[in-house]
Amino acid sequence: MLVLVTYDVNTETASGKTRLRKVAKQCVNYGTRVQNSVFECVVDPGQCLLLKSILTDIIDENVDSLRFYYLGKQRNAKVEQIGVCKGVNVDEPLIF
Template identity: 55%
Template sequence: MMVLITYDVNTTSVAGQRRLRQVARTCEDYGQRVQNSVFECLVDPQQLKEMQIKLERIIDPQTDSLRYYRLGANWKGKVQHVGAKQGYDPEGFLMV
């Protein structure tokens, strides 16, 4: 299933800046950054739960927030990209 993850981490402190980096690194383990604080993650239900646990251990719920948008298995018809930064297909071929 495709899950869109967005986050807002308070970076007014050194601890907040560290949390921001940790959240981004964790999201990179599961998906692709598509905007500054937005990731598209193609995961199964187990991976989603694992990722949520990791992310929710990192953030400070008093000052930070996470949002999960479950787009499901038929996500391709629900995502439209316009503008800069070429889109990608996580199910497509990867050339190295």
């Protein structure tokens, strides 16, 4: 399924900057960055629960926020891109 993960981490403190890096690193492990704090993740339900648990453990719920948008299996029917596309189509083979 396609899950859009967005986050807003308060970076006014050193610990906030550390949390931001940790959240971004975990999101990179599960998906593709499409904007600064937005990731498209193609995951199964178990991976989604694990990612949610990992991110919830990292953030400070008093000053940070996470949002998960569950877009389902029909990615092309749900996502419209206008302008520069910085993401990678994870449905196609990745050849470097």
